[in-house]
Amino acid sequence: xxxxxxxxxxxxxxxxxxxxxxxxxxxxxxxxxxxxxxxxxxxxxxxxxxxxxxxxxxxxxxxxxxxxxxxxxxxxxxxxxxxxxxxxxxxxxxxxxxxxxxxxxxxxxxxxxxxxxxxxxxxxxxxxxxxxxxxxxxxxxxxxxxxxxxxxxxxxxxxxxxxxxxxxxxxxxxxxxxxxxxxxxxxx
Numbered sequence: 001x002x003x004x005x006x007x008x009x010x011x012x013x014x015x016x017x018x019x020x021x022x023x024x025x026x027x028x029x030x031x032x033x034x035x036x037x038x039x040x041x042x043x044x045x046x047x048x049x050x051x052x053x054x055x056x057x058x059x060x061x062x063x064x065x066x067x068x069x070x071x072x073x074x075x076x077x078x079x080x081x082x083x084x085x086x087x088x089x090x091x092x093x094x095x096x097x098x099x100x101x102x103x104x105x106x107x108x109x110x111x112x113x114x115x116x117x118x119x120x121x122x123x124x125x126x127x128x129x130x131x132x133x134x135x136x137x138x139x140x141x142x143x144x145x146x147x148x149x150x151x152x153x154x155x156x157x158x159x160x161x162x163x164x165x166x167x168x169x170x171x172x173x174x175x176x177x178x179x180x181x182x183x184x185x186x187x188x
Contacts, residue, residue, distance in 0.1 A: 001086040003044040003056070003094060010036050013043055013055055020073045024143050025136065031174050040170075046074070046087045053078045056087050059167055060095075065154075067095055068102045068167050088125045092152055099154035102163065103127060104136055105146045119146075126150050131188040132160055135181050137172040142181045160187060 006013065014029055027035070035041040040061065046054040054074035058067045074083045091101065103122055109115045127148040135142035147164075149157055164185060172178050 001053075001083070001090055002047050003087070003090045004047055006043040006045050006055070010043065013057075016055075016073060016075065017071060019076075021071065024138050024140070027171075028139070028174075035171065038170075041070075044087075044091075046083065046090070048083065048086075053083050054087060056091060058091070058101075059170060061163075061166065064163070064166070065098045066100055066102060066163060067091070067098060068163075068171075069104075070171065072103075084121060085125065088150070092125075092150070096152060098152050100152045100157075101150040102167075103148040103150065104134070105148050107144055107146055122148055122150070130157065130160055132164075133184070133186045133188055134164075135184050137168065137175045137178055137181045139175065141177070142184070161185065 010033065014032055017026060036043065040059055041057070042060055043055055043057045045052055046056065052075065055071070056069060056073075057071040058069055060067055072084070072087065074081075074087070095101070105119055105122060105127075106115045108119055127150045130147045130149055132147050134145050134147040136145045147160075165182060168178055168182055172181075175181070
């Protein structure tokens with residue numbers, strides 16, 4: 001498995017995102033496109049034997065040495081074959097000098113077993129739920145989610161609110177009420 005930086009044709013990626021992510025978690029295409037033009041918003045294509053099997057989209061913070069996963073997906077025809085694990089392992093290998101990786105994860109819902117499956121998937125890769133009352137900003141307000149962290153080099157997390165603020169200012173600057181949403185987020 002290789003992770004290869006995508007340098008063009010983001011339409012295919014966004015087309016798949018529409019199929020795999022709830023609309024409440026998607027950025028409008030124009031915002032997605034403008035983020036893609038920034039150096040620290042990176043789309044990696046996951047490839048196995050020269051075939052695209054999925055992607056991971058991250059915010060790379062070289063100053064504070066963390067990454068923030070914006071989206072992670074394996075194409076439907078490759079689900080349940082271990083490729084999601086391969087992507088996370090490659091990411092960790094590639095960013096081995098970074099402190100760790102933040103992940104926004106849906107709240108567990110016993111009526112939707114996929115939420116619990118995804119949480120268990122991240123935990124299997126060392127993710128720990130952070131003690132924060134977290135909200136994902138979107139055009140209609142915000143979505144309660146959990147924030148997880150996979151440590152690479154630094155297990156102790158300081159300044160969670162600082163990291164969230166940095167990421168919000170970058171990823172969600174188009175959201176008019178972003179400051180109000182940020183103020184709702186509390187350390188537990």
